[in-house]
Amino acid sequence: MVRQIARSEPTPAERGFAEAYAALQAGAGGQPDWLRVLREQAFERFGADGLPDRRVEGWRWTDLRPLARTVFAAAAPHAGPVAWDAQADAFGRLAGWSVVLVDGFLRRELSRLDGLPDGVAVVSLRESGAGMLDFGRSTVGPIDRLNAALLTDGVVVRIGRDARPSRPIHIVHLHTGHGAPTAFHARIALIAEPGADATVLESHIGFGAGVYLANPVSHVSVGAGAILRHYIRQEEGGAAFHLAARHATVECDARYESFLLATGARLSRHEAEIRLAAPGAQIVLDGAYLMAGKQLFDATTVIAHDAPDGTSREVFKGVVDDEAKGVFQGRIAVAQDAQRIDAHQLHRALLLSPGAEVDTKPELEIFADDVKCSHGAAIGQLDAHALFYLRARGIPHDEARALLVSAFVGEAIEAIAHDDVREALGVRVAAWLAMRAKEKAI
Amino acid sequence: MLKIENLHATVHGTEILKGIDLQVPTGEVHAIMGPNGSGKSTLSYVLAGRDGYEVTEGAVTWDGRDLLTLSPEERAQAGVFLAFQYPLEIPGVTTSTFLRTALNAQRRARGEREYDAMEFVKVARAKARALKVDEKMLGRAVNVGFSGGEKKRHEVLQMALLEPRLCILDETDSGLDVDALRLVAEGVNVLRAPDRAMLVITHYQRLLDYIVPDHVHVLADGRIVRSGGPDLARQVERTGYADVAQSAA
Numbered sequence: 160m161v162r163q164i165a166r167s168e169p170t171p172a173e174r175g176f177a178e179a180y181a182a183l184q185a186g187a188g189g190q191p192d193w194l195r196v197l198r199e200q201a202f203e204r205f206g207a208d209g210l211p212d213r214r215v216e217g218w219r220w221t222d223l224r225p226l227a228r229t230v231f232a233a234a235a236p237h238a239g240p241v242a243w244d245a246q247a248d249a250f251g252r253l254a255g256w257s258v259v260l261v262d263g264f265l266r267r268e269l270s271r272l273d274g275l276p277d278g279v280a281v282v283s284l285r286e287s288g289a290g291m292l293d294f295g296r297s298t299v300g301p302i303d304r305l306n307a308a309l310l311t312d313g314v315v316v317r318i319g320r321d322a323r324p325s326r327p328i329h330i331v332h333l334h335t336g337h338g339a340p341t342a343f344h345a346r347i348a349l350i351a352e353p354g355a356d357a358t359v360l361e362s363h364i365g366f367g368a369g370v371y372l373a374n375p376v377s378h379v380s381v382g383a384g385a386i387l388r389h390y391i392r393q394e395e396g397g398a399a400f401h402l403a404a405r406h407a408t409v410e411c412d413a414r415y416e417s418f419l420l421a422t423g424a425r426l427s428r429h430e431a432e433i434r435l436a437a438p439g440a441q442i443v444l445d446g447a448y449l450m451a452g453k454q455l456f457d458a459t460t461v462i463a464h465d466a467p468d469g470t471s472r473e474v475f476k477g478v479v480d481d482e483a484k485g486v487f488q489g490r491i492a493v494a495q496d497a498q499r500i501d502a503h504q505l506h507r508a509l510l511l512s513p514g515a516e517v518d519t520k521p522e523l524e525i526f527a528d529d530v531k532c533s534h535g536a537a538i539g540q541l542d543a544h545a546l547f548y549l550r551a552r553g554i555p556h557d558e559a560r561a562l563l564v565s566a567f568v569g570e571a572i573e574a575i576a577h578d579d580v581r582e583a584l585g586v587r588v589a590a591w592l593a594m595r596a597k598e599k600a601i
Numbered sequence: 602m603l604k605i606e607n608l609h610a611t612v613h614g615t616e617i618l619k620g621i622d623l624q625v626p627t628g629e630v631h632a633i634m635g636p637n638g639s640g641k642s643t644l645s646y647v648l649a650g651r652d653g654y655e656v657t658e659g660a661v662t663w664d665g666r667d668l669l670t671l672s673p674e675e676r677a678q679a680g681v682f683l684a685f686q687y688p689l690e691i692p693g694v695t696t697s698t699f700l701r702t703a704l705n706a707q708r709r710a711r712g713e714r715e716y717d718a719m720e721f722v723k724v725a726r727a728k729a730r731a732l733k734v735d736e737k738m739l740g741r742a743v744n745v746g747f748s749g750g751e752k753k754r755h756e757v758l759q760m761a762l763l764e765p766r767l768c769i770l771d772e773t774d775s776g777l778d779v780d781a782l783r784l785v786a787e788g789v790n791v792l793r794a795p796d797r798a799m800l801v802i803t804h805y806q807r808l809l810d811y812i813v814p815d816h817v818h819v820l821a822d823g824r825i826v827r828s829g830g831p832d833l834a835r836q837v838e839r840t841g842y843a844d845v846a847q848s849a850a
Contacts, residue, residue, distance in 0.1 A: 548689040551649050552703035553677035562702060566693025
């Protein structure tokens with residue numbers, strides 16, 4: 160889309176990003192050439208358009224002004240202690256290995272990478288070299304460009320050909336969010352080579368009430384015949400901004416299954432672009448969001464059926480209370496020769512208060528003629544009849560309400576194939592509901 | 602004792618109940634019969650406290666306690682149970698979770714210790730067996746995919762588990778074949794007890810062949826027009842509601 164409106168003065172956030180970029184390019188000797196070039200190209204394009212405002216297509220419902228007013232300092236690596244206990248963490252307990260990034264930088268001493276199975280490698284992005292990643296697709300949108308322009312660190316997880324790690328690998332993004340507002344721009348790559356079968360957990364966790372911007376971008380590649388299960392939870396701090404993008408390519412007869420549970424951040428957007436690149440690819444792009452107060456969550460997804468005989472399922476469920484807001488924009492694009500594909504999309508949201516809002520926009524672009532495509536969107540309130548039924552059995556109003564909300568989200572959680580993850584995320588949902596009930600009781 | 606005095610109620614501004622007087626002492630089973638639109642279901646919802654059913658006049662007490670000022674859950678906790686004509690389906694909540702939450706909410710309200718999951722399963726299984734209800738029902742989502750008979754038996758199972766002292770059965774016979782009806786009625790009969798009152802609401806006399814009431818009341822146009830013994834039900838069956846209502850006038 161060509162922007163008709165001349166850019167006005169840069170916002171405080173844009174000025175901050177420009178300073179951070181200048182400092183990165185000027186200083187820091189020893190950074191690889193590919194990184195310098197990548198940043199340069201990305202910043203040039205980010206600088207031209209800046210942060211999107213609501214006149215930009217795709218950003219109509221997500222207002223970045225609160226972010227634009229904030230100046231974010233560039234993050235610096237720090238070695239201080241972090242109050243995170245893997246054994247007490249919902250995903251930490253399930254993982255066999257973990258990669259921990261604190262404020263966007265890899266912290267090896269907090270990670271657990273000993274005894275990685277044969278064929279599985281975890282290296283920092285700097286060590287990996289640019290050749291490992293195709294950045295082309297992931298510098299298109301403003302979230303991608305901002306990340307590329309200010310990229311400092313990241314992690315590449317490679318599950319080699321036919322490797323089958325017995326336990327999940329956990330990627331942990333911890334954000335301390337203390338002091339002045341800071342921005343973190345990490346980049347993650349998950350590569351499942353042909354025939355691999357693995358589960359990757361990803362946590363975005365914020366500590367404290369500080370203002371920060373988490374801007375993670377991930378590349379996912381699932382090779383022929385491989386299976387990758389990818390479960391993400393977003394529990395950023397209450398004053399945090401979270402702008403994430405995920406780009407996945409799924410090859411011949413490969414399967415990519417993902418679930419995102421978002422409960423955190425003041426304003427968050429998760430962009431997912433999933434390509435079924437070769438015949439017989441299967442993907443699941445599911446998620447749930449639970450928002451309250453003045454939180455905003457935005458899921459903007461593209462599922463691209465580029466090849467025949469693929470199947471995709473996308474089910475997102477949202478619970479929105481108080482004056483919170485949910486946004487779902489889901490595009491399914493079916494290329495001309497992607498015959499016999501089966502695509503199903505559903506977004507359902509539950510509004511728990513009169514001030515809550517959900518905006519939804521499904522888009523189908525179908526150029527093939529022999530396809531099965533279905534999509535649905537439903538936004539509603541709790542079923543008053545069901546609520547009465549529960550109360551008529553002696554269940555107090557608030558408890559009955561929590562039971563119905565949990566059942567609503569539960570339907571999405573139930574579809575998670577991995578037993579332990581399903582249980583762990585079920586517990587997170589219950590904890591959110593319990594916290595809400597406590598807040599309401601006060 | 603359930604005591605209803607001059608009860609008037611409106612639904613969406615239309616008066617449906619126009620002065621009901623009724624007393625059901627504990628230990629007795631009373632039947633209310635009436636044609637469609639006579640106010641049977643409205644009476645049951647008013648007693649259970651459903652939103653949108655507005656009492657404009659009169660009083661309802663249960664064991665001397667004013668029922669009308671209580672919320673639906675408080676009424677249930679006071680021992681009132683409405684077996685729904687159309688039990689609600691609740692996807693995503695297992696019957697077991699539903700029953701345990703309800704039972705524990707009531708135990709908590711009575712100041713009793715809550716059951717843990719193991720204790721509950723034991724109690725629930727025993728009750729299900731006694732009512733010849735398939736235990737598998739406990740693992741299924743509440744009423745989802747249940748047959749008409751299963752839904753009604755589930756209502757009776759809830760009753761057996763919650764042990765209410767006032768049972769209101771709203772057209773429990775609707776949609777049941779004879780075999781299912783017999784099973785449900787057996788379940789209800791087991792629960793007849795000297796310290797329990799029952800109000801059986803039905804359109805047809807058929808149910809009352811299996812649950813034999815102590816008293817029968819005929820409801821027409823929002824009022825009880827005749828009261829009598831079990832014979833009255835058979836008379837209604839023979840001559841129809843119009844006749845019975847007219848002979849009362």
